[in-house]
Amino acid sequence: xxxxxxxxxxxxxxxxxxxxxxxxxxxxxxxxxxxxxxxxxxxxxxxxxxxxxxxxxxxxxxxxxxxxxxxxxxxxxxxxxxxxxxxxxxxxxxxxxxxxxxxxxxxxxxxxxxxxxxxxxxxxxxxxxxxxxxxxxxxxxxxxxxxxxxxxxxxxxxxx
Numbered sequence: 001x002x003x004x005x006x007x008x009x010x011x012x013x014x015x016x017x018x019x020x021x022x023x024x025x026x027x028x029x030x031x032x033x034x035x036x037x038x039x040x041x042x043x044x045x046x047x048x049x050x051x052x053x054x055x056x057x058x059x060x061x062x063x064x065x066x067x068x069x070x071x072x073x074x075x076x077x078x079x080x081x082x083x084x085x086x087x088x089x090x091x092x093x094x095x096x097x098x099x100x101x102x103x104x105x106x107x108x109x110x111x112x113x114x115x116x117x118x119x120x121x122x123x124x125x126x127x128x129x130x131x132x133x134x135x136x137x138x139x140x141x142x143x144x145x146x147x148x149x150x151x152x153x154x155x156x157x158x159x160x
Contacts, residue, residue: 030149030152036133038052040132041055041126041129043129044125044126044129045122045125048118048122048125049092050118050122053077053081053085054085054088054089054094055126056075057071057075057082057085057086057089057109058089058094058095058111058118058119059119060074061095061109061110061111061115062111062116062119065110066108067100067106067107067108068083068086068097068107068109069082071109086109089115092114093112093114093115094111094112094114094115094118095109095110095111095115096109096110097109097110098110
């Protein structure tokens with residue numbers, strides 16, 4: 001169960017400490033929830049030799065023909081990090097870089113059959129992980145949480 005940060009002793013006259021105010025902020029609670037979800041996902045993916053960033057790449061290349069640069073932009077990672085992720089995926093046989101037939105100067109990253117199979121296993125693992133993490137929520141509550149989080153995320157992205 002989530003526990004807001006405890007406050008330090010406060011001067012008389014102060015009603016609420018900064019730590020108590022922080023713990024009552026929706027954004028702070030969502031950050032903490034995101035950290036827990038990411039940690040659980042990373043733990044679940046570890047036996048497959050994958051991290052959440054690898055899964056982001058695999059998910060995108062399953063349906064899109066993207067270059068490393070396009071993947072970097074789509075995921076929000078710097079190019080150096082993306083090169084390392086794709087190197088990992090190539091080394092494990094889950095993805096391959098290929099010259100684009102339409103533009104020979106460009107390389108696209110493609111999902112291999114092994115990558116597609118791994119992605120199916122990842123889906124099962126992440127479903128199980130989310131079921132455990134959100135076990136205290138009913139199906140309608142989980143749907144409502146996701147819907148509200150998506151709406152807030154859309155709003156936040158629109159501000160940039």
